[in-house]
Amino acid sequence: GPDSGSTDTRLTDRHVVVTGGAQGIGRGIAVRCARAGADVTVFDTNTEDADVTADQVRETGSGATVVEVDVADAASVDSGVEAAVEALGPIHGVVNNAGIQQSIPLLETTEAEWDRHFAVNTKGTFLVAKRIAAQMIADDVAGSIVNISSVGAERPFTGQGAYGASKAAVLALTTVLAKELAEHDITANAIKPGTVETPMVDQWLTEKAAQSDQSPEEVLSESLDTHILDRPAQPAEIGHVAVLLLSAEGEWITGESIAVDGGYLK
Numbered sequence: 001g002p003d004s005g006s007t008d009t010r011l012t013d014r015h016v017v018v019t020g021g022a023q024g025i026g027r028g029i030a031v032r033c034a035r036a037g038a039d040v041t042v043f044d045t046n047t048e049d050a051d052v053t054a055d056q057v058r059e060t061g062s063g064a065t066v067v068e069v070d071v072a073d074a075a076s077v078d079s080g081v082e083a084a085v086e087a088l089g090p091i092h093g094v095v096n097n098a099g100i101q102q103s104i105p106l107l108e109t110t111e112a113e114w115d116r117h118f119a120v121n122t123k124g125t126f127l128v129a130k131r132i133a134a135q136m137i138a139d140d141v142a143g144s145i146v147n148i149s150s151v152g153a154e155r156p157f158t159g160q161g162a163y164g165a166s167k168a169a170v171l172a173l174t175t176v177l178a179k180e181l182a183e184h185d186i187t188a189n190a191i192k193p194g195t196v197e198t199p200m201v202d203q204w205l206t207e208k209a210a211q212s213d214q215s216p217e218e219v220l221s222e223s224l225d226t227h228i229l230d231r232p233a234q235p236a237e238i239g240h241v242a243v244l245l246l247s248a249e250g251e252w253i254t255g256e257s258i259a260v261d262g263g264y265l266k
């Protein structure tokens, strides 16, 4: 409850769904939630690597299940949530982490590329949040929604037109989720990560390097020059903040977007 914070933030007896949990930040969040005691369902299109995440979750002693879900497809999200509840019971938290990013100058961005960023990053977050909030209400559980936006929502690099716009939309969506779901004891917050070492960032560095006369290493070092802390984050560092937002200690935080960015936005 509000006046009984423990000194060790825990997610004991909670079931958390992590989308895009097959690798990168999603895997870091899934394993960090499990270390805090949560059972974890991983939604991903890549079930092979999601199974590796599930094994890492089980190594902590927590329950894990993997469901093949395309977050951009409402029918897939519906059956995924049913499978998650069937496997591990009522859902207390969801981390909308599945996302895509391509570095493309706006003048070269096709309609299909624009639409795909919004289908996965924005519509996917909406569909999963909507379906899981309805499930929380039906199961009468207090819950937390955590949406992974990006510093690119506020300060995008060149090449991040579609990506940055799709992530800015996630911030507006988060505000309305917080306002409309408060009466059901559901909070909604966003995290804006800076540069985190993941396969997505490796790909981004390669694309940016190809668009300039720099090497991927030079692009990384230039990107880190804009962070106060001169290193990329590890996925677990996003996980620590997700755990707080999913926990009882975080239940008076709602409608917020938290930069976990080594000072990039300052």
Ligand code: NAI
Pocket (backbone or CB within 6 Å): 019, 020, 021, 022, 023, 024, 025, 026, 043, 044, 045, 046, 069, 070, 071, 072, 097, 098, 099, 100, 101, 120, 124, 148, 149, 150, 151, 152, 192, 193, 194, 195, 196, 197, 198, 199, 200, 201
């Ligand atoms: P990643 O590309 O390494 O992993 C993304 C995961 O999402 C993959 O497992 C992929 O299979 C899954 N996924 C993609 N489309 C999907 C779909 N339609 N349905 C279900 N799963 C799908 O990405 P990373 O770096 O781990 O990023 C995770 C999130 O964090 C993304 O939303 C990204 O935009 C955001 N982010 C990442 C930053 C970074 O520096 N790595 C910085 C700021 C935000």
